[in-house]
Amino acid sequence: MTTTADRAGSPSSTEGLRRRNTSIVLRSLRQLGPATRAELAKRTGLAKATVGVIVAGLEAVGAVSESESVVTGRGRPGTPVALSGERYLGLGLELNVDYVAVAVLDLAGEVRLSATRPVDSSGDVEALLALAAWARREVTGHGEVLVSGTVAVPGLVRGDNRTIDWAPNIGLSGDGLVADVERVLGCPVRVLNDANCAAYAEAHHGAATDTDHALYLTGTVGIGAGIVDGGELMRGAVGFAGEVGHMPIGDSTALCGCGRRGCWEASIGLHAVLAKVGLPELDTPLATATSVAAAAAFDARVAGALDTVGRDVGLGLAMLTSVLDPAVVVLGGYFVPLGELVLGPAREALDARLASPSQHRPELRLSTLGIEAAAIGAAEQSFSDVFSGALDLA
Amino acid sequence: MTTTADRAGSPSSTEGLRRRNTSIVLRSLRQLGPATRAELAKRTGLAKATVGVIVAGLEAVGAVSESESVVTGRGRPGTPVALSGERYLGLGLELNVDYVAVAVLDLAGEVRLSATRPVDSSGDVEALLALAAWARREVTGHGEVLVSGTVAVPGLVRGDNRTIDWAPNIGLSGDGLVADVERVLGCPVRVLNDANCAAYAEAHHGAATDTDHALYLTGTVGIGAGIVDGGELMRGAVGFAGEVGHMPIGDSTALCGCGRRGCWEASIGLHAVLAKVGLPELDTPLATATSVAAAAAFDARVAGALDTVGRDVGLGLAMLTSVLDPAVVVLGGYFVPLGELVLGPAREALDARLASPSQHRPELRLSTLGIEAAAIGAAEQSFSDVFSGALDLA
DNA sequence: GACTTTCGTTTGAGACTCGTACTTAATAGT
DNA sequence: ACTATTAAGTACGAGTCTCAAACGAAAGTC
The missing domain is CATH 3.30.420.40 (ATPase, nucleotide binding domain)
Structure with missing residues (x-):
């Protein structure tokens, strides 16, 4: 059971603790939908005060936003908080044999853009990069932040999520693709298997939610x-x-x-x-x-x-x-x-x-997602660091 | 993706943070073996001071013990710390068609006891309880603490690790078995599938470490x-x-x-x-x-x-x-x-x-574990709460 | 209009980790 | 033999975080 050092979760410092609790709140909002602070405290088990601090922080960076107070019954009405689609975007690409595809999701889970382009030559990286550049231009420019990008490929990707070990259908290997896409998108990029991405998409957005x-x-x-x-x-x-x-x-x-x-x-x-x-x-x-x-x-x-x-x-x-x-x-x-x-x-x-x-x-x-399943799943995966607590939204 | 509330790890408070860091140290000791405090700090990424505090706590409850200083080279020699087998024990049982088995592991991973008894009637709970009682008497009495017990059964166990849904070979269902064994052992008990236990044993003690x-x-x-x-x-x-x-x-x-x-x-x-x-x-x-x-x-x-x-x-x-x-x-x-x-x-x-x-x-x-694989894996699983940080030792 | 209920924030206390400085204990060199 | 060096472990103060309780705010109820 030799693992690479001691992974398995490493909060360590108090700052890590905050990141983790923040991610718990974020996941709750994604999975169970918008909620008031009091409701979030119940769902997460955190103290009301703590939730208040965390939500304030998330609101300050534009990750969540308040909606109108809803009167539920007796007592002071709460103000629901929801994931905000205004600021943070995740971009997914698919490089396949006969087409390339792109999808952009916002933090609220809305598909902001999706497109497919047929290609002639199998594994047309140029077409992929052009599509990526176009999508990036299309969705950014009003303060939006591209959190990260993910490329789905039909092949075997190493555990570092960067190195392609074997992808005969598109004739690529190594981590050149990651570097190219990173250059175009200007944000961290990972590579994943296309079927895995599609599965992830169906599990989060499609037929198996x-x-x-x-x-x-x-x-x-x-x-x-x-x-x-x-x-x-x-x-x-x-x-x-x-x-x-x-x-x-x-x-x-x-x-x-x-x-x-x-x-x-x-x-x-x-x-x-x-x-x-x-x-x-x-x-x-x-x-x-x-x-x-x-x-x-x-x-x-x-x-x-x-x-x-x-x-x-x-x-x-x-x-x-x-x-x-x-x-x-x-x-x-x-x-x-x-x-x-x-x-x-x-x-x-x-x-x-x-x-x-x-x-x-x-x-x-x-x-239910059709041909863009893999791209959507890739976009969804682009948020994984946010929801896992590994990445702190600026 | 409806999960049961917001699980996925819940440290929340600073106390939870300490539990988690403690578990990181424990896992490091189990996986990579004994080490000095300085070495542990490097392995876990925690500060030296923090490791000192955590190790002191673990030593106070008898979970780890120091061995003799080993001179490695220049500089002050460190005193290695190792998981102690003195105090904490995990007990594993297997209830099978033609035999029952027991194994007891200590925290250091040593098999303290293991035994098998053939039975005549399939799923002989009485024989299992007798074996459990015998094993408990055999290994406790000098300050040892039974952390928990685990029963491996050939069948389908629900996600609560207590309820047997389907085990035709031994003709049991429900959570009666858990209650019986808990009564005999006097500690928390869970039930798991036998093949899973054996797999876990091989992965931690046997041919696939x-x-x-x-x-x-x-x-x-x-x-x-x-x-x-x-x-x-x-x-x-x-x-x-x-x-x-x-x-x-x-x-x-x-x-x-x-x-x-x-x-x-x-x-x-x-x-x-x-x-x-x-x-x-x-x-x-x-x-x-x-x-x-x-x-x-x-x-x-x-x-x-x-x-x-x-x-x-x-x-x-x-x-x-x-x-x-x-x-x-x-x-x-x-x-x-x-x-x-x-x-x-x-x-x-x-x-x-x-x-x-x-x-x-x-x-x-x-x-390499033979017929007691499942029992040993069950015993190993009995420590899972300790190593995951869910349980705070004494 | 006073009371109740619930939401959200404020506040002070408590817990934990971290970096730095310090002590301790060994080797290496002269 | 004595000093310099290296490294392990500890003490301490600062910083960050969560938590419970108290408090103020905003609605309905009598």
Whole structure:
């Protein structure tokens, strides 16, 4: 259990104590919504006086703002305090094979801007930087402060959240990307795995806001998963957790792009579906999936193929559920247009495999965030230092 | 993301701050071993003076003790401080189908006592209580303090660590067990899943002390896994994480005790092995496995069967590794006597399935703790409140 | 209009950490 | 043998923070 020095939380000084208590107040406001100071004191367990001091400090730096007093009943009415979207922004970027995306969130959790641009060459860093620069110009200029930026990439990122170890799809490695984006944004930047970002987005903004234990499964050509356990992302020893595309599931004879047979994504990846239904690939995975869904309405062969895919999805989810025990599973990527065509058979297969007593089936849902999920999750992650207490808002 | 109130760490007051810093010192002593006050200050980042105060407090309650000054080089020699095993004890119990076990650890991490008793009726609570009472008498009486107790059970335990939701093998539910054991031990008691306890034991005392990301796989008739991620146990939404025995892996025609076909434990569980090799089941799983291992030395059919089992183990581990990305996988239970007979083919199968670039294979190791792994892990868990700072010693 | 209830702030006390200065105890050098 | 040097541990004063209780403010209730 050799950990890097003594991490595990280091408040130490009284100043650290204040930072921590401040972050507790901030998290309470984010999770449970606006509240009066008295209400916050009850929620956090802090003394009324302490909450007063903390809120005053947060208000001074523009992190929270008071709204109008609301009369609740007897007694002096309280003045609710809410996270303010005026000043602090978090920026998320996604660098993917066929597109780049950006999203900007404010501290109140509102999406202030989001955009996607198709790119021709895979891993087009120039396009990403241009998009980042544009977004930055777009949202700043009236006193807004960019807290930090996060780039979501389809690949393996080291634990320092800076170094890309392996990202064959975009052909990048090292920490050059971080440096480039930092230069453009002028604030600290980190890099994270795209599926993890999307999972985080669904857990905080999307289809799984009501649970601490969510599994996000996304698919286009490849299949990836993001795991949220106890509200936090699970990374694994080297950041490889959730790389489920090459698990041996489904048709054991199906040839995968990795050269082996029987990989899950060879059964449920987009190319596998297209091969089964005999339809062509369109511009984007989403367009392709939409056309497949449309075809299924009148072509029984297509519907049947999707049924098979759904069963293989359910089979894999049974496996993942046995291991991870999530309360909610969110399907994203090209599964969204297919909707119930895949979800239905997946549920059936999952139920058949999960019949062990008392093991309840996790809820299967579709992503509500669409293609910008990863960018939104990245933006959300940009606030992680604020809410964890690691960063003191100036 | 509705969490139960605002948990996530609540030091709040200055007293909480001291508790937290105290726990940082304690963890440093546990993880990195004894050190002088100056060394501790460097390791923890606390001021020298603060460490002095904290150590004085810990020494006053008998949690740490000084050893002889060691001359290191120039300058005044320091007096190393180490966790003291004199005073505080943690007790772990295991209630299983065919045996009950107990282990007592002191704060220094030494196993002060461990014992196993076979039982006739499955889930023999009386035997467990008798063993607990005996162990308590055995280790206390000279000023020792039982910090808390932990019971490992083969089943599903609710997040309150008290209520058993589902444990068909021992036929218990509710929080009656906790109350009984608390009465006998006279200290707070919690209940945890046995595989989780064993995993925790291996991560802290056994074969995986060198990593924060370990997967523990144990098997007798059933197969279970414990997941340690970032040094902490992963529980899942309802405590079901790691229930991997019924994942569809291996021989898809094999009939499982649960009534379905294709479950992993129908391929690699003890009964499956016995059926393949045609050998009888002996008194205990370990004795049985030992006799199978002996038979494999001269019976090629047995060796071949074990090879098949090993491959199915490797196949499942490939799946788990893809999801969890552990640095170390520890095999326990009946796999220990079989040793390389299973480990070898498992490694091969795992390698074949993990060939994706840059994904390194986790190290496969055998449990070093034997049948008392779960009890030892339970005892270790009994100290969790001390090391987390939740409990202030005396 | 007096009373009650609740919100938020003020105030003084208490607890803790930190940096500096000081004491102690060893080695290194002459 | 004696001094200089190095490092460990302690004492002390300053600073920061939280907390409980008291207090003032703003509403409803009788």
